[in-house]
Amino acid sequence: MIAHYGYADGSGEYYLIVDTDRCDGCGRCVEVCPNDILELAPDDYGKTVVRVKDEFVNSIGYICPACKRRDERCESVCEHAALSYTW
Numbered sequence: 001m002i003a004h005y006g007y008a009d010g011s012g013e014y015y016l017i018v019d020t021d022r023c024d025g026c027g028r029c030v031e032v033c034p035n036d037i038l039e040l041a042p043d044d045y046g047k048t049v050v051r052v053k054d055e056f057v058n059s060i061g062y063i064c065p066a067c068k069r070r071d072e073r074c075e076s077v078c079e080h081a082a083l084s085y086t087w
């Protein structure tokens with residue numbers, strides 16, 4: 001399943017996308033996130049995968065784009081290429 005977390009507004013599309021088939025729930029992305037916006041939780045099929053915490057879904061456009069400057073960020077540490085962004 002492809003899960004989209006985020007929103008679109010006049011300035012662009014801000015979605016963090018999780019390919020839950022690829023995610024094995026290792027938690028590396030959760031550990032490196034400097035803003036603590038990720039968590040592990042069961043998906044609709046009971047598999048533990050990463051997701052964006054509900055309270056951050058409507059603000060990731062303000063939080064996540066700055067992370068592009070970091071060597072260690074969620075998408076770069078995922079060994080299964082399960083994460084991507086639209087920004």
Ligand code: SF4
Nearest residue numbers: 023024026027029078
């Ligand atoms: S690092 Fe990749 S495989 Fe591990 S929890 Fe995050 S998205 Fe899933």
Ligand code: SF4
Nearest residue numbers: 033035064067073074
């Ligand atoms: S882009 Fe950065 S702030 Fe956003 S979820 Fe990934 S590690 Fe966290």
